[in-house]
Amino acid sequence: MRGAAMDAIGGSGTTPGKERPGHERPGHERPGQIMPLGELVRLSGVHKVYGRGLAGVHALNDINMHVGRGELVAICGPSGHGKTCLLNLISLIETVSEGSVVIDSLLTSTLSGQARADLRGELIGHVFQAFSLVPALSALDNVLLPLTLRGRIKGTALAEARALAGELLARVGLKTQTHHFPDRLDASQRQRVTIARALVAAPQLVVADEATSRLDNGSIRLVMDLFAAQQREHGTTFVISTRDQRQVSRANRTLQLNEGRLCGAAADTARRTLRAQG
Numbered sequence: 001m002r003g004a005a006m007d008a009i010g011g012s013g014t015t016p017g018k019e020r021p022g023h024e025r026p027g028h029e030r031p032g033q034i035m036p037l038g039e040l041v042r043l044s045g046v047h048k049v050y051g052r053g054l055a056g057v058h059a060l061n062d063i064n065m066h067v068g069r070g071e072l073v074a075i076c077g078p079s080g081h082g083k084t085c086l087l088n089l090i091s092l093i094e095t096v097s098e099g100s101v102v103i104d105s106l107l108t109s110t111l112s113g114q115a116r117a118d119l120r121g122e123l124i125g126h127v128f129q130a131f132s133l134v135p136a137l138s139a140l141d142n143v144l145l146p147l148t149l150r151g152r153i154k155g156t157a158l159a160e161a162r163a164l165a166g167e168l169l170a171r172v173g174l175k176t177q178t179h180h181f182p183d184r185l186d187a188s189q190r191q192r193v194t195i196a197r198a199l200v201a202a203p204q205l206v207v208a209d210e211a212t213s214r215l216d217n218g219s220i221r222l223v224m225d226l227f228a229a230q231q232r233e234h235g236t237t238f239v240i241s242t243r244d245q246r247q248v249s250r251a252n253r254t255l256q257l258n259e260g261r262l263c264g265a266a267a268d269t270a271r272r273t274l275r276a277q278g
């Protein structure tokens with residue numbers, strides 16, 4: 001079960017009792033890697049190639065961007081142009097072919113696979129395109145996974161965690177479905193469970209890949225209101241991919257991906273900002 005549960009949340013479970021990478025922070029010691037105050041994510045000269053040689057797919061080319069703490073940045077672009085790939089690099093599920101990804105002042109390419117997974121568990125909530133719920137768990141227990149995978153929680157802590165999970169489900173419109181199993185939920189409801197699950201551990205960064213693609217207007221509004229409340233109340237940072245103009249209109253910033261490149265005014269602004277920040 002633990003393996004399936006870890007897969008469901010992107011292998012982001014942490015090892016109970018093991019010191020978290022945040023205590024070591026090897027990136028802090030690297031000259032030039034300290035971020036300007038207020039910046040959580042920085043990608044510099046990032047390329048991603050799948051496969052090799054002539055058969056290689058150049059999914060991302062020379063990506064330079066940053067995301068400020070508490071910002072909601074929307075990544076837009078046609079299907080197959082690299083949005084999922086970019087989000088998977090930011091959430092440390094995949095690694096770059098070239099360039100660097102710095103999260104919370106850590107140069108992530110210097111980290112071991114386990115340290116990257118630990119950092120992901122500590123900092124990042126991910127909403128995947130595929131809903132990846134554990135079939136044997138209720139909606140509430142699926143939402144609780146990021147907390148229960150960190151180790152056994154009992155007593156008051158468990159009661160508080162269950163109350164929080166129930167509140168998040170209610171805020172995405174699933175108050176009466178908390179004890180339903182995934183096979184009793186429709187696509188929209190399953191997608192909203194994954195959104196609640198990404199938020200339950202109060203991550204600093206939420207990466208959401210087409211998180212509202214199955215939702216009607218009312219549910220999209222609920223989710224975007226919840227994201228805005230998390231930004232306001234917890235300073236949560238969001239990087240989302242979307243083709244939905246209602247979501248784009250609520251983003252602090254929009255970046256356009258075309259054929260694996262950030263393009264147009266959005267990319268120029270990102271490059272200028274990065275240059276100005278040195």
Ligand SMILES: Nc1ncnc2c1ncn2[C@@H]1O[C@H](COP(=O)(O)OP(=O)(O)OP(=O)(O)O)[C@@H](O)[C@H]1O
Nearest residue numbers: 050051057059077078079080081082083084085086
């Ligand atoms: N694991 C992989 N192996 C080989 N090619 C891949 C892999 N993952 C993605 N690609 C390729 O990388 C490119 C970018 O894919 P990606 O899924 O990031 O696009 P996308 O903009 O998210 O598309 P969609 O909106 O349809 O999800 C595509 O050409 C895709 O076929």
